[in-house]
Amino acid sequence: MVRLTIDGKEVEVPEGTNVIEAARRLGIEVPYYCYHPGLSIAGQCRLCMVELGNNPRPQIACNTQVTEGMVVRTDTSKVLETRQSIMEFHLINHPLDCPVCDQAGECWLQIYYMKHGLYEPRMVDEKVHKPKAVPLGPHVILDAERCILCSRCVRFCDEITGTGELGIFQRGDHSEIGLFPGKELANPYSANVIDICPVGALTDRDFRFAVRVWYLDTARSICPGCSRGCNIEVHYNLRRPHHNQGRRVARLKPRYHAEVNRWWICDAGRYGYKFVDDPSRLVSPSRGRGDAAVEIGWDEIIPVIAGQLRRYRPEEMGVLASPKMANEDLFLLKRLVDHLGLAHVDFSVPPRHPGDEDNLLIRADKNPNTCGAELVGLGPREGVGHGGARGILRAAREGRIKCLWVFHHDLLASAWPEEEIREALRTLECLIFQGSNANRVSAAAHYVLPSATWVEREGTFTNFEGRVQRFWRAVEPLGASLADWEILGRIGAALGLGPQPVRAEECFKALAAAVPAFAGLSYGELRDTGKVVSA
Amino acid sequence: MKLRQRFYLVEVLVGLGVTAAHFFANLGRHTARHVFRSKTARGAVTFQYPEERRPYSPRLRSLHRLVRREDGSPRCVACMMCETVCPAHCIYIVAAEHPNPEIEKVPERFDIDLGKCVFCGYCVEACPEDAIRMDTGILEFSSYSRQGMIYTKEMLLALEPAGPAGTPRSLIPIPADRTLER
Ligand code: SF4
Ligand code: SF4
Ligand code: SF4
Ligand code: SF4
Numbered sequence: 001m002v003r004l005t006i007d008g009k010e011v012e013v014p015e016g017t018n019v020i021e022a023a024r025r026l027g028i029e030v031p032y033y034c035y036h037p038g039l040s041i042a043g044q045c046r047l048c049m050v051e052l053g054n055n056p057r058p059q060i061a062c063n064t065q066v067t068e069g070m071v072v073r074t075d076t077s078k079v080l081e082t083r084q085s086i087m088e089f090h091l092i093n094h095p096l097d098c099p100v101c102d103q104a105g106e107c108w109l110q111i112y113y114m115k116h117g118l119y120e121p122r123m124v125d126e127k128v129h130k131p132k133a134v135p136l137g138p139h140v141i142l143d144a145e146r147c148i149l150c151s152r153c154v155r156f157c158d159e160i161t162g163t164g165e166l167g168i169f170q171r172g173d174h175s176e177i178g179l180f181p182g183k184e185l186a187n188p189y190s191a192n193v194i195d196i197c198p199v200g201a202l203t204d205r206d207f208r209f210a211v212r213v214w215y216l217d218t219a220r221s222i223c224p225g226c227s228r229g230c231n232i233e234v235h236y237n238l239r240r241p242h243h244n245q246g247r248r249v250a251r252l253k254p255r256y257h258a259e260v261n262r263w264w265i266c267d268a269g270r271y272g273y274k275f276v277d278d279p280s281r282l283v284s285p286s287r288g289r290g291d292a293a294v295e296i297g298w299d300e301i302i303p304v305i306a307g308q309l310r311r312y313r314p315e316e317m318g319v320l321a322s323p324k325m326a327n328e329d330l331f332l333l334k335r336l337v338d339h340l341g342l343a344h345v346d347f348s349v350p351p352r353h354p355g356d357e358d359n360l361l362i363r364a365d366k367n368p369n370t371c372g373a374e375l376v377g378l379g380p381r382e383g384v385g386h387g388g389a390r391g392i393l394r395a396a397r398e399g400r401i402k403c404l405w406v407f408h409h410d411l412l413a414s415a416w417p418e419e420e421i422r423e424a425l426r427t428l429e430c431l432i433f434q435g436s437n438a439n440r441v442s443a444a445a446h447y448v449l450p451s452a453t454w455v456e457r458e459g460t461f462t463n464f465e466g467r468v469q470r471f472w473r474a475v476e477p478l479g480a481s482l483a484d485w486e487i488l489g490r491i492g493a494a495l496g497l498g499p500q501p502v503r504a505e506e507c508f509k510a511l512a513a514a515v516p517a518f519a520g521l522s523y524g525e526l527r528d529t530g531k532v533v534s535a
Numbered sequence: 536m537k538l539r540q541r542f543y544l545v546e547v548l549v550g551l552g553v554t555a556a557h558f559f560a561n562l563g564r565h566t567a568r569h570v571f572r573s574k575t576a577r578g579a580v581t582f583q584y585p586e587e588r589r590p591y592s593p594r595l596r597s598l599h600r601l602v603r604r605e606d607g608s609p610r611c612v613a614c615m616m617c618e619t620v621c622p623a624h625c626i627y628i629v630a631a632e633h634p635n636p637e638i639e640k641v642p643e644r645f646d647i648d649l650g651k652c653v654f655c656g657y658c659v660e661a662c663p664e665d666a667i668r669m670d671t672g673i674l675e676f677s678s679y680s681r682q683g684m685i686y687t688k689e690m691l692l693a694l695e696p697a698g699p700a701g702t703p704r705s706l707i708p709i710p711a712d713r714t715l716e717r
Contacts, residue, residue, distance in 0.1 A: 099614030099663045100640040133636035209630040209640060212615045240618070242627045242644075 004070035019061035019072055020048055030074055031083065031112050033090075033198045034150035035062035038263045039159055042151050045090070047112070049082045050074045058082050083116040091121075093128045093173055095145045103200025105213040109148065130176050136166075137185030139267055140194060140202050144176040147201035153177065153193040160264065160360070163187040177201065188362060191271075192264050195253060206271055207251045210244040211237045219474035220255060220528065222461050224324060224368040224454050225269035228361050229463030230254065230261035231528075232269070234455050234474040247277035248475045249455055257529060260467065266362050275453065276478075280437045282450035283479025289446055298480065298490065305447060306494035308430050309340060312403045318344035318392040321378045322408035322435075323367035326459030327468065328507035329484035330369070330376040331514070333407075336492050337378070344401060346380050346389040347373040350415040363464055368454075372462035375517045375533065390416055396424040403430040407484070408451070410439035434487060451484045452477035458504045459485070460526065462533065468521060469530030591672055591701025596656045598673035598707075599647055599686070600694035602666050609692055611666035613642040617658035625651035626658060642688060649676060650684035672697025676707050683710050 001012050006023050013022045020030045021037070033045035041063045049058035051073040058079055061072075073079065090109065098104045130144035154166045154177070165183040168175050179185060185193070194204050216235040223230040233253045237243055244250055252273055254265040275281075284295040287304065309317070319342055321333055330347075337345050348370065357364040373379065380388045387394065393411070395401040397420065404424075411421045425431060425444040433445035436453045456477040462468050477483070482490075485507050489500035501507050505523045512518045517533040525531060539545055557579075564578035582589060591597070602610045613630035631643035658667050671694045678684050690708035698704045 099616060100612045100638075104614075131636075133632075133639060209613070209632065212619065214619065242629060 002066045002068050002070075004066050004068070004072065006072040007075055013066055015066075017066050019050060019064045019066060019070075022066050023050075023061070023072070023074060028074055030061045031108075031116065032062060033108060033148055034152060036152055036155075036196055036263075039152060039155040039196075042155065045086070045148065045150050047083060047086045047090075049079060049086070051076055051079055080116065083112075084118050087113060087116050088118045088122070090148050092123055093145070094148070095127065097143075097146060097200070101143075101146065101200040102203040102208055102213075103146075103197075107200055108198035109200075128173050130174075135205065136179055136202075137190050139191040139205055139271070140185050141205050141208060142177060143201055143203070144178070146199050147177050147197075148199055149175055149177070150198060152196045152198070153202060156193050156196060157185070157187070160192070161187045161189050166193075188266050188268065188356075188358070189264060189360065191267050192254070195263070204251065211240065211250045212243075215239045215243065216250055217474075219455070219472045221252075221455060221471040221474065222368065222469050223252065223265060223269040223272070224461070225266070225272045225366065226355070226363040227365040227367060227370055227464040228261065228363050229368060229461055229467060229469050229530075230265045230269060230361060231257040231469070232265060234273075236455070236474045238475065249273050249276050259529075260463070260469075261361055264361060266360075268362070273455070275437050276455055278437060280439075281453075281478050281481070282436060282438055282442060282448055283481060285450060285480065286448045287446065290443060293448070298482070301447065301449070302490045302494050305432060305449070305491055308403060308432070308447070309405075309491070309495065312430070314341040314343065316400070316402045317342050318396065318401045318404045319346075319378075320349065320389055320392065320404065320406045320409055320411075321345065321347040321373060323347050323365075323370040323373045324408050325369060325373070325484050326454070326457075326471075326504075327369065327372040327376065327462060327511055327518070328459045328504045329488060330373050330378055331511040332485050332488035332492060332501075332507055334376050334378055335497060335510075335514075336488060336495070339492070339495065339497055344392045344395065345378055346392060347378045347407075349389050349409050349411060352413055352415050365464065368461040368463070371464055371466055372460075372468075375462060375466075376511070376515060393421060393424040396428050399427060402428065403432070404428050405432040405434065406441050406445070408435040410441060412440040434484065436481065449487050450479065450481040451487065452481045456481070457483035457485075459483070460508060460530075466517075466533040467530045468518070468526060468533055470523060470526050470528075585675070588702070591697070593670075593701065595672070595701060596654050596659075596669040597697070597701075597703075598649075598671045598676060598694065599652075599658070599667055599669050599691055600671050600696070601645065601688065601691040602668060603692055607692075609642060609645070609666065609688065610664050611642050611645065611662075612638065612640045612664055613645075614640070614663060616661040616663060617667055620657045620661040622655060622657065623651045623653050625649070645688035645691065646685050647691065648685050650678075650681050668696065670696045671705060672701045672703040673705070673707055678710070685710065 002015050003012050006026055006028055009026050011022055011026050023030050030048045032048040034042045043060050043063045048061040050061045052059050053071050132143045134142045136142050157166050158164050165179055165185045167180055169178050170176055194202050215237050219234045221232050221234045223232045233255050235251045236249045252270050256263055285298055285301040286293045286295045288294050319337055355364040355366045396404055412418055431445045432447045433442040434449040434451055436451045442448050455474040458473050460468050460470050485504055493500040512521045521531055561578045564576040567573040567576035604610050613628050615628055618626040618628050625648040627646040628642050629644040630640050633639050633641040656669055659669050695705040
């Protein structure tokens with residue numbers, strides 16, 4: 001550990017820390033553009049100047065490691081004057097674009113100009129013009145005039161993804177960011193450059209002009225796109241419903257987690273939320289197949305479902321749970337399955353095309369909670385020998401299983417032959433589908449129970465390393481849809497399993513008490529960073 | 536309150552006295568002018584609105600209009616500053632891509648719900664492009680339905696600024712879906 005003094009306050013930090021991070025410990029903000037804790041140091045923007053000891057010239061804080069007894073000042077008139085001059089340099093060729101710029105409202109150029117701006121511009125020459133609105137790839141669009149050449153995006157593509165699509169071309173004030181010839185910014189993490197670009201030079205094509213950022217609200221969440229469980233923020237707009245074609249969730253942004261995803265998320269996860277406000281959402285419970293389907297209320301359908309579950313003998317019933325369900329849902333389902341004595345239970349359905357994987361974040365298992373489903377015990381049970389989900393479908397085809405309850409899966413998009421599944425679905429006497437969006441299984445179902453999506457409820461997912469992480473509710477469930485645990489709680493109550501839980505937290509408490517792996521965990525204990533399950 | 540003011544009737548009579556004094560003073564002036572051909576006496580007269588109008592102040596906030604570029608397209612860049620500042624939340628803008636990347640953004644939809652507008656003029660104040668103004672001089676818009684109070688981009692773009700003395704130079708736009716049923 002090293003002790004140093006910043007603005008008269010003492011702080012102790014590990015060796016190798018730079019002055020920006022040491023100041024952050026004290027709550028002292030040293031402004032910067034090019035520095036990023038996840039990338040190498042470039043010393044490009046010169047904004048983080050501080051005074052060191054008796055050194056007559058201010059130094060950059062990002063590239064200065066702390067030393068014992070160092071004396072740093074960030075608030076002298078010399079430092080403030082330097083910041084103002086650097087800001088003036090950055091803005092020499094910057095267009096007056098804020099009203100049309102998508103970054104406005106979350107732009108570090110705006111923020112630091114308000115703090116350190118020289119409000120009387122001295123620039124009399126025509127600004128240098130550069131290309132505007134240039135798509136760099138499927139997700140990113142560049143406005144080279146707004147770029148301050150911090151080189152964060154270049155370093156990201158060089159150091160994090162190793163794909164090196166971007167570079168700085170030309171010289172002097174004609175320098176501009178661009179793609180190397182023949183390249184496209186299409187790596188699976190490309191949209192992270194939008195997050196790290198401190199200004200509006202790189203913006204999101206998907207989010208472009210959709211909602212102004214100051215209309216957005218934020219909820220903490222977990223990406224449901226794969227078993228990594230990246231920490232994210234859900235940005236949603238309820239203030240101006242006429243924007244973004246009425247879609248409530250406007251974008252997902254990464255949320256820092258030191259051990260899971262650091263500052264990044266993959267593009268598949270970032271844009272994987274579109275099903276939330278999709279017209280295919282199921283918004284009302286219904287009974288009857290295809291055209292004969294009629295929408296009914298929850299109070300009507302719950303007793304009907306409970307009646308169907310009582311009607312069949314346990315060996316005539318099958319349950320296909322989903323690894324997209326939260327731990328809370330899976331636990332209530334497990335309780336129900338045990339209560340009814342069902343043996344034909346599984347959750348894993350292989351996708352038609354195996355998922356891609358890399359050694360940064362993306363996992364081949366595209367489900368957020370496979371680990372949770374295993375721990376809760378919804379996998380095929382030892383010694384029953386029904387052969388997993390496929391065995392259950394075979395039994396359905398052969399008429400041995402008459403009632404099947406499918407959660408979320410689009411079985412027709414699985415690796416198994418379509419005809420086999422179609423026949424199984426046709427043969428069933430009673431097919432119950434529970435899920436958020438319509439698919440070919442819901443179309444064939446006798447009963448449809450609409451579930452809320454993960455942003456419309458709270459809960460926890462267990463990622464592939466067994467880390468239990470919470471997600472919070474951002475928006476209200478669409479239509480009459482309910483969280484899976486709520487539906488299962490109601491059905492459980494109708495079957496005499498005691499009162500239904502009123503909050504997800506109650507389900508998690510019961511889960512922690514019943515399943516040894518979750519013992520000792522609680523919502524309070526999980527906090528923002530989650531906890532790894534025991535054993 | 537003074538003791539006298541507490542007696543309702545006394546104050547009513549005093550008020551009546553003021554009105555009567557004005558009435559008789561005006562009656563006297565009109566008589567002097569019209570009967571005795573006085574050149575100086577001027578009695579109060581009522582403006583025969585709407586045939587006759589008083590000049591409007593140039594600062595008057597009247598019906599909004601959207602300023603046009605030379606080619607007739609809106610000057611507005613759909614920045615949503617007016618939508619954001621509007622205390623009545625009565626501006627509805629949907630942005631779209633402009634073919635010219637120098638302009639970049641253009642409103643695809645720009646509706647003002649005048650049924651909600653409080654005529655504060657903040658939208659004009661907030662606009663960085665001087666694209667919205669309240670200088671048409673039009674004050675007499677009304678409708679039998681709420682829907683009829685919603686003015687669209689096309690209607691707002693078609694309006695002209697008021698002439699000298701604040702006289703409107705464009706007609707009151709009639710929403711296409713304005714209905715007359717009560
Ligand atoms: S990058 Fe920032 S300062 Fe530049 S136009 Fe966009 S919002 Fe304004
Ligand atoms: S595009 Fe953004 S991140 Fe890249 S150099 Fe320019 S300002 Fe920095
Ligand atoms: S005048 Fe005021 S209330 Fe009316 S549209 Fe403008 S900002 Fe809104
Ligand atoms: S403030 Fe002006 S430019 Fe911006 S949206 Fe409103 S009218 Fe258009």
